[in-house]
Amino acid sequence: MSPPGPRPASLWGDAWRRLRRNRLAVACGAFLLLLAALCAGAGALPGLPDPNAPDFALGASPPSWPHPFGTDPLGRDLLARVLHGGRVSLLVGLVATLVSLLVGVSYGAVAGYAGGKLDEAMMRFVDVLYSLPYLFLVILLLVFFAKSLVLLFVALGLVQWLTMARIVRGQVISLKQQTFVEAARALGAGAPRVVFSHLVPNTLGPVIVYATLTVPAVMLQEAFLSFLGLGVQPPDASWGVLVDEGRKLMTVFPWLVVFPGLALAGTLFALNFLGDGLRDALDPRSRGEAG
Amino acid sequence: MTAYATRRVLLMVPTLWAIATLTFFLVRAAPGGPFQSERDIPPAARTALTAKYGLDRPLGEQYVTFLRRAAVLDLGPSYSQPTRQVRDLVLGSAGVSFELGGWALLVALAAGIPLGALAAYRHNTAGDRAAMAAALLGVSVPNFVLGPLLVLLFSLTLFWLPPALWTGPASRVLPVATLAAAYVAYVARLTRGGLLETLREDYVRTARAKGLGEGRVVVRHALRLGLLPVVSFLGPAAARLVTGSLVVEQVFAVPGLGRQLVNGAFNRDYTLVLGVVLFYAGILMVFNLLVDLAYARLDPRVELR
Numbered sequence: 001m002s003p004p005g006p007r008p009a010s011l012w013g014d015a016w017r018r019l020r021r022n023r024l025a026v027a028c029g030a031f032l033l034l035l036a037a038l039c040a041g042a043g044a045l046p047g048l049p050d051p052n053a054p055d056f057a058l059g060a061s062p063p064s065w066p067h068p069f070g071t072d073p074l075g076r077d078l079l080a081r082v083l084h085g086g087r088v089s090l091l092v093g094l095v096a097t098l099v100s101l102l103v104g105v106s107y108g109a110v111a112g113y114a115g116g117k118l119d120e121a122m123m124r125f126v127d128v129l130y131s132l133p134y135l136f137l138v139i140l141l142l143v144f145f146a147k148s149l150v151l152l153f154v155a156l157g158l159v160q161w162l163t164m165a166r167i168v169r170g171q172v173i174s175l176k177q178q179t180f181v182e183a184a185r186a187l188g189a190g191a192p193r194v195v196f197s198h199l200v201p202n203t204l205g206p207v208i209v210y211a212t213l214t215v216p217a218v219m220l221q222e223a224f225l226s227f228l229g230l231g232v233q234p235p236d237a238s239w240g241v242l243v244d245e246g247r248k249l250m251t252v253f254p255w256l257v258v259f260p261g262l263a264l265a266g267t268l269f270a271l272n273f274l275g276d277g278l279r280d281a282l283d284p285r286s287r288g289e290a291g
Numbered sequence: 292m293t294a295y296a297t298r299r300v301l302l303m304v305p306t307l308w309a310i311a312t313l314t315f316f317l318v319r320a321a322p323g324g325p326f327q328s329e330r331d332i333p334p335a336a337r338t339a340l341t342a343k344y345g346l347d348r349p350l351g352e353q354y355v356t357f358l359r360r361a362a363v364l365d366l367g368p369s370y371s372q373p374t375r376q377v378r379d380l381v382l383g384s385a386g387v388s389f390e391l392g393g394w395a396l397l398v399a400l401a402a403g404i405p406l407g408a409l410a411a412y413r414h415n416t417a418g419d420r421a422a423m424a425a426a427l428l429g430v431s432v433p434n435f436v437l438g439p440l441l442v443l444l445f446s447l448t449l450f451w452l453p454p455a456l457w458t459g460p461a462s463r464v465l466p467v468a469t470l471a472a473a474y475v476a477y478v479a480r481l482t483r484g485g486l487l488e489t490l491r492e493d494y495v496r497t498a499r500a501k502g503l504g505e506g507r508v509v510v511r512h513a514l515r516l517g518l519l520p521v522v523s524f525l526g527p528a529a530a531r532l533v534t535g536s537l538v539v540e541q542v543f544a545v546p547g548l549g550r551q552l553v554n555g556a557f558n559r560d561y562t563l564v565l566g567v568v569l570f571y572a573g574i575l576m577v578f579n580l581l582v583d584l585a586y587a588r589l590d591p592r593v594e595l596r
Contacts, residue, residue, distance in 0.1 A: 024420075124306045127579065130527060131310045131572035132317065133564060135556045139321045163527050166579075167481075170523035170586060174516070177592040205484040206520035213430060213477055220433045240433075247436045251443065257436060265431035272427055272480070273420075279484060280415075 011201055011282070018281040025277020028270040035267065039086030051080035052235040060253045070255040072245070078256065081237055082263050088149070088231070088238040090267070092156065092222045093215035099157040100214055104164025105200060105207055111165070112172030113195045123169070126162050134159065135228075142229055152231040156218055167210055171203040204282045212275035216268045239264050292587065299580045303573070310572045311361060311565065315354055318561050325370040325559045344370065357565075366566045371558040377566035380551060385570065387457055388547035391540075392533035394467040396525075399474035402426075404521070406475070407482025408514060414487060426479035429472035438469045438542035455544040466543040470536050474528060481524055486517035515589050522589065526582035530575035 019025055042048060049067075055075030063070045069078035111122040138155055145151050175181065176199065184198045223240025225231045232238050237245070239260050246257030325346070332340075341347045344367075345356060360367060366377040403426065410422040432440070445465060446454035453462045489495060490513050498512045499505075537549040548567055555563035587593045 120302065123579070124302065124309075127306055127572070127576055128309050128313065130530075130575055131568060132313055133552065133556065133568050135552070136314075136317045136321050136564070139556075140317065143322055163524065166526060166582075167520055167523040170519055170582070173586060173593055174519055174590045177594070205488055206481055206523075209480045209484045209520075210477075210524070213480065216430055223433075243433060243436060247439060250436075250439060261432065261436065264433075268431045269424070269427060272423065276423070279487075283488070 015278070015281040019277055022277040022280065025274050025281075028274040028277070031270045032267065032274065035086065035263075035270075036090055039083050039090055042080065042083035042087070045083070048083065049077040049080050051076060051084040051237075053077075060249075060256070062253075063255055069259040070253070072256055073249070073253070076235075078242075078259055081242060082239070082260055084236070085232075085238045085242050085260065086263060088236075089219045089222065089240060089264070092152065092231075092238070093219050093267075095153050096156045096160045096218040097211050097214050099153075100160040100164045101207070101211055103157075104161030105168050105203070106196075107161065108165035108168030108170075109172050109195050109200050109203065112169035113176055113191065113199060115173070115176075119169070123166075126165055129159065130162055138225060138228055138230060149231070152222065152225055155225060155230055156221065160214060160218060164207065164210055164214075167206050168200075168203050171206060172199050175199055175202055201282070205279050208275045208279045208282070212268075212271045215271055216264060219264060219267075292584070296580065296584065299583070303576050306576060307569060307572055308358075311358070311569055312354075314565055314568045315357060315561075316350075318559070318564050319350065321559070323559050325561065344368075361565075361569070366569075367562045369555075369560055369563045371554065371560040371563065377562045380563060381548065381566045381570050384546055384548045384551050387545060388540075388549065389533050391457075391463070391466055391470065391545060391547060392529075392536075394463065395470035395474065396529055396532050398467060398471035399478050402471070403475045403478025404482050404514075404518070407479040407484075408486055408509065408517075410479070410483040411486035411490065411517070412509060419483075423480065423483070426476045428476075429474075430476040432472070434469050434473060434536070435538050435542065437472055438465070438539060441465050441469060442542075455542075457543075457545045462543075466539050466545055469542070470532065470539045474532070477524060477528070478521055481520040482514075482518065485520045486513055489513045489515075489517040492516070519586065519589060522582055522585050526579040527575065530571065530578045533574060 038045070042051075053076065055071065058071055058075035060073045060075075061067060061071045067077050067079065069082060071077055072081070107122065107126075111119045114122075137158065141151055141155055172195075181194060181198060184194050189198070219238070220240050220243075222231050222238055223244050226233070226238065226241050227244070232241060242260035243257055243264065246253075246260060250257050325344075338347075345353060348356075364378060366381075369375050369377050369380055372380065406422045406426050410419040410426075413419045413422075429437075442454045442465060445452045452464050453459075454465075456462055457466075486509075490509075492513075495508060495513050498508045503512075537553055539545065540547045540549040541553075548570070551563060552567045554560070555567060
């Protein structure tokens, strides 16, 4: 696909090199990978208690040496519950972000570039999806399909890409009049190439910002869907569910909301600083700048 | 511009029709129905109720009747509050939701845009990181935790503000703050990203070269296009804000549209749900149209066809 002649430094190779120089972003990326590894391997961690094994004699206890995050009113170890809960939460965040990236970005870019009738029709379809009562969609999904984690992803995926599509479309509408697009077309690039190789990389700034903010939003939405019966079922829990349970006992056992809340907030902060680093690294206009 | 806007307004009709049709069948496909949660209704009374609202007619006939009435904005009485018309219920709570959402939107913009602009202007400095961390605080605490926390602090400990209800100016503060908190982060981060890109554009360099003051360059030139991503986000966000946030209305017992939707959904109050959904859809489309018009205003390169 690449034009003949000396191969220019690729967007991704360039970006990777610049990202590695951003220490904060690298530290945040490492933190997220470590957290994901800890959560994924929580079952095999030596010395970590069973997250669902109650200890009624102990009950709710504040953080202590054997239970660093304390225990819930049933005497279950909160550290184990947070690590195990992280699996669902991180997976949900990852899948929803992927959907919103793949579907939302392509949909918005195509609509914005095509313009006219096609844009009109595509955006009205988005409006329709936005307006349908979500609660009923979820209830219907629950009625027609067996409860499963896959269903949770379907329910989240249905709506997560809509705002992304609108943001990308807005950017593309503004970008497509610029000279670099004309130049690409003059060089013989077809519509798909103009959209995906020239326009989309230029929308990545807002895309990354919005994607990183999608992650905490869906993690919390998962708590709501789990409450309706989609998603994790007791005794299992996710971060959203743990925060929601902790909130009810906030005044008596504050650690129950603090630790899952910290896990969520820590992920969010790391994601955002990693996102900033990615944004800076991927910005096509800063290519070649300062090495 | 006018032709474009007119066509978009006319296009709202088929879109609303599609939404109304899908919602009509969606709510009826959900299990259960109205009048099933009431305790001990004699079967005869239930049959009479069903007949009174035409729910015993074939689905197609119900649909045609509904469309004919909806066309003249008559949505019929609510099933769960039979003495009230859905139109009055929706418009009544819309006022409250507009006020709550409107203020929250203003707060989010007033806090988010300066924070984002500051961060972009001081890109990759401690000021940038501090501004972003401040903006992120709002999303990192979920609103169902933030609301009770604020109540605990300002109402139950300091006794400064009422903990709930929608009764006076003071009662507005906590719900508005809770609702706005998450949006501050979105606005601030999208502003920062947008501004970072426009600050390097040639036209900004031109403005500087003309000798304009920094403040004017940033606010009048760079920010104008830098706000495009924020504007795109605002369409759906504003619609969501002014039609009520389920959680915040629940936490603070605010009688807004979100509560009507939840009540309608749980009682299978078909007419009420349809009313709220159609109202929301209308608001959403108006905001999206405004957003598209705003692109053309903000970015002279955009052509509306």
